[in-house]
Amino acid sequence: MGTSQSGVGPSGRSPLLPAWVDDSQVTTQTPGPQRLKGLRQAIGRAVRSGGRDDVRKALGHYARKASGGKHIAVQKLGKITQAGSGLFSIFSGSQQQQYSVNLHSLNGQPCDLVINQITQLLSGHHGDSDKIRAAMNIALSEALEGMTTFDENSITVEVIGKMMVCYLTESIFLQITHDAGKAWNKADNLVQISKVENDLRQLICEVVDIKLAPKFTDDVYQLTIEQMQEIQNQAILEIWEEWEAY
Template sequence: MGTSTTYGGPSGRDPLVPSWLGSDGGGGASPGGPPDAPPADQGQPSPNGAPPPQAAPPAPPRQPIPPAANPNRYTGPRGNFTRFARSGGSDRASLGRAVSQYVSSSAGGSRQAAQRMGTSRAAGARLVGFLNDAQTRGAREALRTLNLEALAGRPLPEILIGMADHVCPGAGTVDEGIAREAYVETVVELTTSGITDLDALSPDQMLTVFEMYATHAIEARICNDIGLKAITMPSDAQAALRVEAQLRDFVRNGVSDALANARAGGAVMASDRIQAFVDQVYEDAFRFLHARGEAEGDQ
């Protein structure tokens, strides 16, 4: 307010910088001065002797989100199957186009179609593994392994009913439901097939049982994906049965071709190769179904 004077800075007797601070101002200690504080996170133990806290690991990189599936990928197969159904089973060209489009477009090819049936493939391998074990060591010993020795001597359909939870251990998901439905259909078909004696089961009969199971599993997968409930079926009950039977025969021909191809290639039914054998049959079955469907659709 008019009485203030200009500030001339600190005097030499009372510096603002302490004498023990290095002349460079960087924290270096002068001789006889107080020590520097230890830097943080140098691995010094805590006062209670516990090890120092470790730095959190870096977050894993985010995985790319797969592209959404085409919501119209089943439109073509559904339309062709509807035409086949409305014909009462006479329009084989539409059936062929429906199946070939399902494999190539809807499922993404034979390999991807087979991979989508992981539960059914695993159940098929367990079924074949048991039948193969019964041929190798006898039915009683194979059943004893599963704690089902009491079923020894019973007809094969009864034995398979008793071991349903071993072959198809769950039915909570769609895939598990398809696997179990195919298994039940296989047991029903066995009752009229003449294959009833597990002790006398031949290698050809064993493959026939597996052919039944794979056929029902693939048929159920196609029906579930295409959504037969949304397809107009013929009102005539006999025509509807013909439609269902022709679809099953179409699928069975593909599975039969796949099994013939595996046997011609010298596939060995060793216990450690059963899953690979089953996986290859499924993939080949879809490949043959696609080829057969294209041939039918071109007629």
């Protein structure tokens, strides 16, 4: 826990999209100087009083204003969903994947080494690399839980679905905790911060699971990288639409 303590977060005047997004995605939308206020006030109340309702309200503020809206969110999370598509391509055995690793080559290796190899391969070198690495480590650790040495025969549709849901959940969680910035400093103790983080992660996971998990059926192995990218993008749009009503 304590992931929220890593920085002060952006200011209200920070660009809605970071500098490392593709040039074709840069928005001309002007960020509102108070766009982060509602999010940070709700998180601040939550870490002071421990209210799950305030965490829920924080998600509403985030979707409506702090993030710039659902379409900006899809663009802002672009590097994250690209890495997610790469992760999917490796575990689905896609013939389209552009990486030099495949499941068969990983057989018999210690799972912690497999996880490290994949996250290093996919995290890239840009402003979201740390988020991708952290989210992917957690997603792979959960999906491969109980497996000490890697076995490709253990990778089922359910494992892939769990991995992708966890990866998107953790990525969004890390982005929100970062954007909440100094609001976390309003807590009296680390235990309270940990509780709010758990509540936030759980609320995110619930809606990600509803929107994304049904996509992972027996024909998931036929999906291309582009289709998985679009599935993640559509899930983000639907998640933000849900939160807008909070």
